Amino acid sequence: MTLYGYHVPKMASLIVWVILWEIVGRFGLLMLFPPFTEVIAAMGEVVTSRSFAEAIRITVISYLLGLALALVLGIPLGFLMGLSRAADKLLNMWVNTFLSAPLSALVPVFMILFGLGTPTVVVTVFMFAVWIIVLDTRAGVRHVAPSLLEMSRSFGASWPELFKIIFLAALPEILAGIRLGMIRGVKGVVIGQLLVSIIGVGALFSLYQQNFQMAHFWALVLLLFACALSLAELVARLEKRIQYYAGERN
Incomplete structure (x- = not known):
């Protein structure tokens, strides 16, 4: 970004928001927003607490299981829709419906079916992540x-060889779908645990809200944002490394 002829780094906008947050917190303009410096200080307490370690363990297990299911089912389904017009006509409407639907409303249904525990969160992560993976794989x-x-x-390429060629040619879109699915999966694991409210980071959010520990609450939010952005950045770097496959298709 250029301002009055000077190059301004993208991080400048983040610094502006942090300063505004600190001002709002210092003057007590909004009770829900403590000063940003207090949030940073509380982050150390949150990370070093025993409850945080247990919550992260449960959250990571739920997230990885849900994401693995989304990959195992989403990529083959996207291939099927991309290769078969009949399958595409049959499934495309449903995939787009679930992608656009407010999936948070389905979490209570999952709670009835799978109980108040990790299985519900795993299914929630799966539902949030799988549909974008399917559509991006299909597009590729x-x-x-x-x-x-x-x-x-x-x-004379055999079917396994032909599948490999298609996979490598479609890899940029597949990775884009995985990157977006990972981000949506983080949203799914947080929403699932918030609604269950007895496991993982959902229990921590409920604890901080009930005790009005807003600095700890926002510290946990920032930590989750950082995790989601880090995961997305890792996949984005992998995308850049295999971009030459996209050129081979043309």
């Missing part, structure tokens, strides 16, 4: 150049 498969497939067949 459908954008593979027909000439690439014709050349593969002319050289």
Whole structure:
């Protein structure tokens, strides 16, 4: 960003918001927002607490299980929709419906089906993550150049070899879907645990709210944001490393 001829780094906007947050907290303009410096100080207490370690353990297990299910089912389903027009016509409407639907409203249904525990959170993560993975995988498969497939067949490529070629050609979109699915999965694990309110970070959020420990509450929010952004950045770096596959499709 350029301002009056000077290059301003992107982090400048974040610094402005932090300063505003500190001012609002210092003057007590909003009771829910303690000063940002207090939030940073509380972050150390949150991270070093025994309850945080247990909450993170439960949260990470739920998140990884839900995301693994989303990958195992989402990528093959996206391939099926990308390769088969009949499957695409049958499933496309449902996938887009679930992607657009307010999935938070389904969490109470999952609680009835799977109980007040980790299975409900795993299913919530899966539902939040899987649909964007399906659609991006489908988009990648459908954008593979027909000439690439014709050349593969002319050289006598078997079905496993053809699948590998399609997978590598569609890999940029697949990774984009995984990156977005990971971010949505973080949202799913937090929402699931908040509504269950007895496990993981959901229990911590409830504890801090009930005791009006807003500095600890916002410290936990910032930690979760940092985790989600870090995961997204890791996958984004992987995307950049394999971008040359996109050129091979053209």
